[in-house]
Amino acid sequence: MPFADIVGHQKQLKSLRHSLETERLHHAYLFVGPEGVGKKTVAQAVAKCLHCREQRLDFCDQCPACSSIRDGNCPDVHLIQPQAGKKEISINQIRDLIGKISLRSFSGRRKVALVDPAELMNYHAQNALLKTLEEPPENSALFLITQNSGVLLPTLLSRCLRVSFGFLSLRDTTEFLTRKKDLDLAASQLRAALTMGSIGQALAWSEEDIKTERREWIERYCRLPEQDHRSALSFAEDLAMDKDKCLKVLQWLEGWNRDVLALQVTGNQHMIRNFDLLENLQKQAFSGSREETLRRLSELGSVLEALQKTYNRRMILENLFVKLVGWRHAHAAS
Numbered sequence: 001m002p003f004a005d006i007v008g009h010q011k012q013l014k015s016l017r018h019s020l021e022t023e024r025l026h027h028a029y030l031f032v033g034p035e036g037v038g039k040k041t042v043a044q045a046v047a048k049c050l051h052c053r054e055q056r057l058d059f060c061d062q063c064p065a066c067s068s069i070r071d072g073n074c075p076d077v078h079l080i081q082p083q084a085g086k087k088e089i090s091i092n093q094i095r096d097l098i099g100k101i102s103l104r105s106f107s108g109r110r111k112v113a114l115v116d117p118a119e120l121m122n123y124h125a126q127n128a129l130l131k132t133l134e135e136p137p138e139n140s141a142l143f144l145i146t147q148n149s150g151v152l153l154p155t156l157l158s159r160c161l162r163v164s165f166g167f168l169s170l171r172d173t174t175e176f177l178t179r180k181k182d183l184d185l186a187a188s189q190l191r192a193a194l195t196m197g198s199i200g201q202a203l204a205w206s207e208e209d210i211k212t213e214r215r216e217w218i219e220r221y222c223r224l225p226e227q228d229h230r231s232a233l234s235f236a237e238d239l240a241m242d243k244d245k246c247l248k249v250l251q252w253l254e255g256w257n258r259d260v261l262a263l264q265v266t267g268n269q270h271m272i273r274n275f276d277l278l279e280n281l282q283k284q285a286f287s288g289s290r291e292e293t294l295r296r297l298s299e300l301g302s303v304l305e306a307l308q309k310t311y312n313r314r315m316i317l318e319n320l321f322v323k324l325v326g327w328r329h330a331h332a333a334s
Helices: 010-021 039-051 064-070 091-101 123-134 170-180 185-194 199-204 207-226 229-240 243-265 275-287 290-307 313-333
Strands: 028-032 077-080 111-115 140-146 161-164
Touching: 010 039, 010 161, 028 039, 039 064, 039 111, 039 140, 077 091, 091 111, 091 123, 170 185, 170 199, 185 199, 185 207, 185 275, 207 229, 207 243, 207 275, 207 313, 229 243, 229 313, 243 275, 243 290, 243 313, 290 313
Parallel strands: 028 140, 028 161, 077 111, 111 140
Antiparallel strands: none
16 A cells, blocks of 8 residues: 555645655654544655655555564564553553664664554653654654644653644545445445444444444433433443443444534534434534534543543433533423
8 A cells, every 4th residue: 555545635745755755754653643644654654765665755665675564563663552451552562662763773774663652651661752752763653643742741742743633524435435345335335434434333333333323322321310320320331341432432422412513503414423313413403502412522522531531431421411401400490
């Protein structure tokens, strides 16, 4: 998969390829953007370009060097992620990485390190990496890949060149899913819309997720305002049991409320993501106010951010859904 086959991000690719062509690649990059849009794919593409034996200023993705990077076996390209069963990237992992990129390159090409997701480095790991960024090893390049740069140390951020990534267009995402993954057009369009153009998420979600589980959680969420605080606590307890499911459902609920707001403000059905649930969307849009929907969106955004920093999911979720029930009861009383 050469650069031309990467979906979207043409501005970012043009800048990186210019740096490669002029031999002015920065020693440290911060790739920031939503989950699943291709940040790691782009970083790995740069690594392949630096090591490919068949192409100049591009990569073939077929030669032994490209294959070893793709399979995670290249001695000069390192991917640092949380170890199995761990929730963060430790200082020992970073110290080990620093030792490896400080050695002479096996291939004679540039040594490359990817830290993904960088926001999972604990405080001590970030501090350990800071000195390396201040005095980078010769002929090396570091890519910090993150959804949330706000949890990284300011001193760390200041020593990296920031490259921002956005969601892919719905057209590009739909085309990729249809052409490369052999999904039918309707399924591809729904996945592209629900993920706002995140190919990674679109591929990760199963048919069960999209057709059954998403509908059940949204319907249960919509019934909450008519119920009591006990129901809110039960909803929070069920959702808090699994972190990955929790984040996935909260993203569904955030997208749902964005659709409700779009209908309330514009009435334009073409702007919504959950178009397979249009009747329920219209019902909620017409029964509530814009102010209430904006408040829900604000709370959901705060909760998603908080869950990246703390492990007490149940307490955070209980607070969110009890607020939701309380708002509607207060509105009804007035």
